[in-house]
Amino acid sequence: MISFRTEINPGPSLNRISHETKVLFTGSCFAENIGSYLKEFLFPVKINPFGVVYNPLSVLNTLGILLDGNKFGEDDLEYRDELWFSWDHHSSFSHPDKGECLRKINLEIESSSKHLKQSRFLVITFGTAWVYRLKESGKIVSNCHKVPDSAFDRIILKPEDIIQSWENFLDEIFTLFPDLTVIFTISPVRHWKEGAHGNQLSKAVLLLAVDELCNKFTDKTEYFPAYEILLDDLRDYRFYADDLLHPGTQALEYIRDKFGQMYFDGKTIELIREIKKLIQAKNHKVFNKDSESYVKFKDAQLKLISNISLLYPFLDLTEFREYFG
16 A cells, blocks of 8 residues: 555653653643643643743753742742733733732742652653843843843754753752653744744754753653654644644644553553543533433433543542533
8 A cells, every 4th residue: 555644653652641640741832732632631730830931941940940849039020011920931920910920920839849749751842942031131031021122132052052951950850750751842833933944943953952862861751753743744734723833733633642642551542532421521512401311411421420430539520520410
């Protein structure tokens, strides 16, 4: 049979993710695409504790803060356009009230720091090697918060900049948590602001850096080829969203399936299928909640919930039990 595409089939990995293993996702918006999929199917995950963070040095900074459990104070905030914000955080943490801004930031640091220290997997997605450095302080920011470009120096990292910084962190975290596995990915999202050539240079830097880190920490790190799956396996604009920069729904589903192919065993896949039935039932449009057929429908879902709970007592099905109860 003639093949008309180069399909990428990663794995299977020896390190498996199940509904009993905690995972922390951090990095670009693509980390949220994979992380939200696991969260939907009730895996114990945390996603982007500082919001979306694109470059490797800012991702490293957020993980260092979580590892130390350092809280933010008023001196860590800036004020502009009637909003308090942090250079280390996405704008989703910004707030008109300073106290509320700090509260949101520190609550997330507290819960995510605890989650990191209990995690079996850390999934890191690098989006770009281009960084914005404040001229005033030299700080590399996670988000520019609509501050004019004139306030920053825009530079592209070299592979060695990333490797040297991350080596020290990985040495530390693997010493503290010897059972932890770090999964690196490169976001397939195209950063068109840098231009076609600038985007490709950026991805090349990230690929070289991650490859070197995985080679240095062979037994503790893995690489999931999300970037290659979209560009070399799917390789067609019909798999992109309308902006032609982000992967479309079909592509995301395909990449998520490949992730599951690499990290889920048969038992986990079967449990996902059962949870999917509950999700579909919950999303089912009901026209008459008093009808006999709907009462039977609800009873069937409650029976399914009971059966799943018996087989998987660690799974929290409260939202479904309350919905159909």
